[in-house]
Amino acid sequence: MLATLDAHLLNLNDRQHLRGWQRFALEFLYFGIKEARACLFVALFFAAVVLVPRAGLLGVPRYDLLLLIALAIQGWMVWAGLETWDELKSVCLFHLVGFGLEVFKVSGAIQSWSYPDFAYTKLFGVPLFSGFMYAAVGSYVIQAWRLFDLRIRHHPPYWMAVLIALLIYANFFTHHYIGDYRWYLAACALGLYARTTVLFRPLDRERRMPLLLAFVLIGFFIWLAENISTFWGVWRYPNQLGAWSVVHVSKWSSWSLLVVMTFTIVAHLKHVKARIHVPE
Known part of the structure; x- marks a missing residue:
């Protein structure tokens, strides 16, 4: 059914x-x-995040269940043709990038946040499912790029985008x-x-909109x-x-900057440079 929906949305x-x-109204x-x-x-x-009890189910801790659910969703999307193998590779990269950041942030020297519950799949104090929270952002950008047939005009030079x-x-x-x-980076x-x-x-x-506005809006929904x-x-x-x-509103800016980074990774891993206009 979803494959049929995708075919309709793309044609x-x-x-x-x-x-x-x-x-x-129709648009x-x-x-x-x-x-x-x-x-x-x-x-x-995130439905699983909300619905899985904190105590877990059938003796399986919550964090471990969330990892299994995330893997099952990802596997199903590839099997059903809703995501390509190349897109899966991109999602895996986002998982690694996010997990590396999580390990640093929960370390004893930093302690920006913590995962208080027990899990068998914790590594360096971070449950393995956590990387999927970052992968979810990458998955959204990848899917939106395809479904909306995105094109970018006046993209900055590639080396500058990668550097920032x-x-x-x-x-x-x-x-x-x-x-x-x-704020300097912003x-x-x-x-x-x-x-x-x-x-x-x-x-x-x-239709068109400023890309900066898209970064800010996506960052806001991640903050929510x-x-x-x-x-x-x-x-x-x-x-x-x-x-x-409530999480401090300053995190909105952090998430928006993360979306800038996510966008840059997607733009390169999906090999869409031919569809990005870089002015001479």
């Missing part, structure tokens, strides 16, 4: 007869359908030792992508998902150990 017929509010409907479809892995994974992505990732580590340069990203536009096709016509996860005790920040509180 929408020309609808020149649509005008005014009818076109707006908005298809935009929502494509967004929901792109969030398939995200939705299923590496610096963003490095700052997640180094700000514990040499200061937080997040200013650099703002300058690099100020002219960059993303073209997308919700129905039969291309983080609040849900901490509310259900999947992990906790130090200020949430006594009682839950």
